[in-house]
Amino acid sequence: MTPENRAGYWRANLRLLLGCMIVWFVCSYGFGILFVDALNKIQFGGFRLGFWFAQQGSIYIFVLLLFFYAWRMNYLDRKYDVHED
Amino acid sequence: MSLQALTYLVVGASFALYIGIAIWSRAHNTGDFYIAGKTVSPVANGMATAADWMSAASFISMAGLIAFLGYDGSVYLMGWTGGYVLLALFLAPYLRKFGKFTVPQFIGERYYSRTARIVAVICLIFVSFTYIAGQMRGVGIVFSRFLEVEIGVGLAIGMGVVFIYAVLGGMKGITYTQVAQYCVLIFAYTVPAVFIALQITGNAIPQLAFGSEVTGTGVSLLSRLDGIVTSLGFTQYTNGTKSTIDVFCITLALMVGTAGLPHVIVRFFTVPTVRDARRSAGYALLFIAVLYTTAPAVGAMARFNLINTIQPGAVGTVDGNLVYENRPDWMRTWQRTGLVTFDDKNGDGRVQYYNDKNADFTATARSYGWQGNEITVDRDIMVLANPEIAGLPNWVIALVAAGGIAAALSTAAGLLLVISAAISHDLIKGIFVPHISEKNELLAGRIAAASAIMIAGYLGFDPPGWVAQVVAFAFGLAAASLFPAILLGIFSKRANKQGAIAGMLTGLFFTYGYIEYFKGLFLKWAGAPWGENVTEHWLFGISPEGIGVIGMLLNFAVALTVSHLTAPPPERIQHLVEHIRVPRVIEGHPVD
Numbered sequence: 001m002t003p004e005n006r007a008g009y010w011r012a013n014l015r016l017l018l019g020c021m022i023v024w025f026v027c028s029y030g031f032g033i034l035f036v037d038a039l040n041k042i043q044f045g046g047f048r049l050g051f052w053f054a055q056q057g058s059i060y061i062f063v064l065l066l067f068f069y070a071w072r073m074n075y076l077d078r079k080y081d082v083h084e085d
Numbered sequence: 086m087s088l089q090a091l092t093y094l095v096v097g098a099s100f101a102l103y104i105g106i107a108i109w110s111r112a113h114n115t116g117d118f119y120i121a122g123k124t125v126s127p128v129a130n131g132m133a134t135a136a137d138w139m140s141a142a143s144f145i146s147m148a149g150l151i152a153f154l155g156y157d158g159s160v161y162l163m164g165w166t167g168g169y170v171l172l173a174l175f176l177a178p179y180l181r182k183f184g185k186f187t188v189p190q191f192i193g194e195r196y197y198s199r200t201a202r203i204v205a206v207i208c209l210i211f212v213s214f215t216y217i218a219g220q221m222r223g224v225g226i227v228f229s230r231f232l233e234v235e236i237g238v239g240l241a242i243g244m245g246v247v248f249i250y251a252v253l254g255g256m257k258g259i260t261y262t263q264v265a266q267y268c269v270l271i272f273a274y275t276v277p278a279v280f281i282a283l284q285i286t287g288n289a290i291p292q293l294a295f296g297s298e299v300t301g302t303g304v305s306l307l308s309r310l311d312g313i314v315t316s317l318g319f320t321q322y323t324n325g326t327k328s329t330i331d332v333f334c335i336t337l338a339l340m341v342g343t344a345g346l347p348h349v350i351v352r353f354f355t356v357p358t359v360r361d362a363r364r365s366a367g368y369a370l371l372f373i374a375v376l377y378t379t380a381p382a383v384g385a386m387a388r389f390n391l392i393n394t395i396q397p398g399a400v401g402t403v404d405g406n407l408v409y410e411n412r413p414d415w416m417r418t419w420q421r422t423g424l425v426t427f428d429d430k431n432g433d434g435r436v437q438y439y440n441d442k443n444a445d446f447t448a449t450a451r452s453y454g455w456q457g458n459e460i461t462v463d464r465d466i467m468v469l470a471n472p473e474i475a476g477l478p479n480w481v482i483a484l485v486a487a488g489g490i491a492a493a494l495s496t497a498a499g500l501l502l503v504i505s506a507a508i509s510h511d512l513i514k515g516i517f518v519p520h521i522s523e524k525n526e527l528l529a530g531r532i533a534a535a536s537a538i539m540i541a542g543y544l545g546f547d548p549p550g551w552v553a554q555v556v557a558f559a560f561g562l563a564a565a566s567l568f569p570a571i572l573l574g575i576f577s578k579r580a581n582k583q584g585a586i587a588g589m590l591t592g593l594f595f596t597y598g599y600i601e602y603f604k605g606l607f608l609k610w611a612g613a614p615w616g617e618n619v620t621e622h623w624l625f626g627i628s629p630e631g632i633g634v635i636g637m638l639l640n641f642a643v644a645l646t647v648s649h650l651t652a653p654p655p656e657r658i659q660h661l662v663e664h665i666r667v668p669r670v671i672e673g674h675p676v677d
Binding site: 006009010013017020021024029032033034036040044045046047048051052054058059060062065066067069073074077083085 | 169175292297305306671
């Protein structure tokens with residue numbers, strides 16, 4: 001585990017975090033708050049889509065996001081040879 | 086069996102279970118007491134975190150708030166779960182790698198300063214006591230309604246139970262008790278939701294029933310609800326009344342506050358590896374999401390049932406409203422607690438429920454012969470009353486009482502533990518008596534936990550607001566004090582002790598002062614609140630509940646400015662930051 005490895009790992013981690021934050025922002029603040037009126041014109045099952053994102057969809061996406069992050073970080077840990085044991 | 090006897094039985098059985106687990110898993114050393122010996126599996130830790138994190142506000146208050154707020158209630162759903170995402174991505178893995186016992190310990194070592202550690206302890210105690218006052222209030226409400234005892238007696242019973250398992254078991258006892266409490270509370274929450282979903286839509290899964298058709302009408306639940314509430318003068322259920330910017334700010338305040346809660350952060354110290362900390366965060370949110378996606382369905386169905394009870398016939402017809410003398414039993418029982426009130430303003434012996442604050446609706450209401458809304462239903466009771474409103478059997482109602490108590494106790498226990506660890510580990514061992522023996526430190530921790538329970542009970546008698554509101558203050562204080570210091574400690578190598586101390590103090594005192602000024606928190610005896618709590622007096626129109634965002638921004642600004650004006654942290658601290666950023670132990674880095 002060299003200092004270069006660690007620097008590369010940290011940059012990759014920050015990129016991943018940025019990507020996760022974009023998804024996090026778009027599904028809650030974007031679909032659930034800022035564009036809720038536009039999305040509400042679309043029917044989704046028995047829901048108006050914007051309302052569904054605000055009360056259901058954003059939460060499902062948050063859960064998927066955390067598992068995706070854990071999976072992706074495990075991959076980066078090994079790629080940059082900084083994993084435990 | 087009567088409802089009261091059943092409730093005693095179910096709640097008593099759940100208490101026996103918690104105490105049994107505490108005896109089985111009691112702590113033998115300080116490692117067990119503070120962080121459960123770092124041996125908790127990611128799934129078990131996920132469940133414990135979920136119970137720890139979902140408080141009386143989530144269980145008792147949230148669905149009721151959503152039922153009355155409709156779309157506007159989304160701020161709680163997105164705010165609390167979205168904040169958990171921040172915690173999992175930005176704090177949890179790094180703090181686990183740091184691998185010590187407490188949050189102030191991290192701040193003290195990262196900022197190479199005992200002063201910073203003491204300031205962090207002060208912040209933590211402010212946040213935790215505010216939060217715990219809300220939990221104790223929740224326990225009091227449940228006890229006084231279902232066991233029909235005084236709120237004070239209910240509080241004393243709750244304090245006694247927490248005392249036994251928190252003081253005996255420490256983190257290890259609390260962790261396994263919280264796993265059991267998660268199971269109790271999620272079962273108690275979903276069983277009535279499934280029954281009610283089946284009654285209304287024929288679909289057993291609440292998250293799907295939420296979007297299904299009401300049986301025999303061909304119209305979806307939400308469209309029907311939109312239709313009924315607008316015919317009574319309310320805003321459409323699926324549309325909000327708050328402005329977009331307001332919804333945006335409140336959601337942000339709740340998110341950053343969630344991420345700074347020390348009792349949740351410390352849960353990630355208990356798993357064996359960094360990899361486990363990440364996975365555990367995923368499981369915790371999954372377990373939390375079970376309740377958080379059910380809650381909006383419960384809210385919508387509860388509102389639907391409530392209106393159908395009061396307004397069984399067509400709106401505006403003479404016999405469309407419920408006759409007061411024929412009102413259902415749940416209304417009678419809750420009226421006795423004062424949380425449901427009725428006033429027959431037009432003297433027709435029937436109950437009218439509509440929005441009398443809506444000026445455009447006044448003429449319509451007059452034409453029906455209505456002279457004002459006649460019934461008020463407290464938002465905090467909707468979840469507790471829901472099974473009764475839907476006519477479910479008594480054992481379901483008893484189960485909900487046990488679930489509400491589990492939610493409040495699990496959070497209270499987690500908070501008590503971080504308070505006691507802050508006192509025995511950070512103040513006594515870390516600063517005043519560094520050479521204290523492990524046995525005496527453990528004793529000090531137990532004494533601190535016991536004293537904290539007493540203070541929490543006292544705060545529960547006279548809390549500064551409703552359950553959800555008190556909790557919102559705790560979130561604001563956490564957002565403004567601890568969150569920026571921890572985040573900068575990991576992501577900035579330049580942040581130094583002067584910056585961190587100045588930032589935490591600014592954020593804490595600004596936010597605390599604002600809340601005390603408008604709402605009164607700990608200084609009621611000195612005449613607080615001093616300011617009139619109205620929009621015109623608020624800074625930028627931001628309420629005391631949302632002020633934590635400004636406190637946080639001030640904290641970041643002060644911390645970064647002061648750090649850049651003073652000397653950078655010493656080299657060993659830069660190494661420490663390198664060390665916590667990667668999962669593996671760096672060779673040559675001292676590990677103790």
